[in-house]
Amino acid sequence: MNIAVSPSHQQRGIGTRLLETVIDKMQESGAKGLEVGTGTFGYQLTFYQRQGFRVDCIDKGFFLKNYPEPIFENGVQHKDMLRLTLEFSGDTSCQRTV
Ligand SMILES: CC(C)(COP(=O)(O)OP(=O)(O)OC[C@H]1O[C@@H](n2cnc3c(N)ncnc32)[C@H](O)[C@@H]1OP(=O)(O)O)[C@@H](O)C(=O)NCCC(=O)NCCS
Incomplete structure (x- = not known):
């Protein structure tokens, strides 16, 4: 899902x-983490980090592989996706490192 x-x-x-x-x-539902x-x-990175999310791994080329149009922000193309986790308890290690 996307948040917007x-x-x-x-x-x-609001976000x-x-x-x-x-x-x-x-x-409350008992999840181990997000x-x-x-x-x-x-700025989206800061948005999540303020809530306690921490960088876990990089999904290299994610935006190149999964979006039909290039995405530019501040004149720089988004190519890789950072996976961040917020751990409530236990191990929520990212499994998507390429
Ligand atoms: C990311 C998003 C959901 C945040 O929603 P929001 O209602 O603007 O968030 P908030 O008002 O709670 O802002 C929280 C912080 O995010 C940052 N932020 C939000 N929008 C920003 C912008 N346009 N430029 C710079 N910083 C921004 C600021 O640090 C802000 O804190 P501050 O107001 O104290 O400076 C919204 O900006 C959005 O829909 N963006 C486009 C879609 C998107 O990028 N979704 C996330 C994909 S990973």
Whole structure:
């Protein structure tokens, strides 16, 4: 799944509330942790790291292989995906390193 807030409503705390809600609900459900994927640079990385997510591994070439159009941010093309995990308990090591 993707998380997104309408551009006209971004940077008002809505995304943080959405993410906190998912974290709370998953923790209550007994999950061991959460895994997310995002680009290797950009504000989205900070968005997840603020909630405690830590870099686990790199899925090299993910955006090249899985998106029909190139994705550019700040003039740089997204090619690789960073996998980040938030561990509630136990081992949630990423298995997707290429
Ligand atoms: C990522 C996203 C869901 C965050 O939602 P949001 O409602 O804007 O998030 P918040 O208002 O809670 O912002 C939290 C922090 O994210 C960062 N941030 C969010 N949008 C930003 C932007 N456009 N530029 C720079 N930093 C930004 C800021 O650090 C912000 O904290 P601050 O307001 O104290 O500076 C939203 O920006 C979005 O839909 N982006 C496009 C889709 C996307 O990239 N999804 C994630 C794919 S991995």
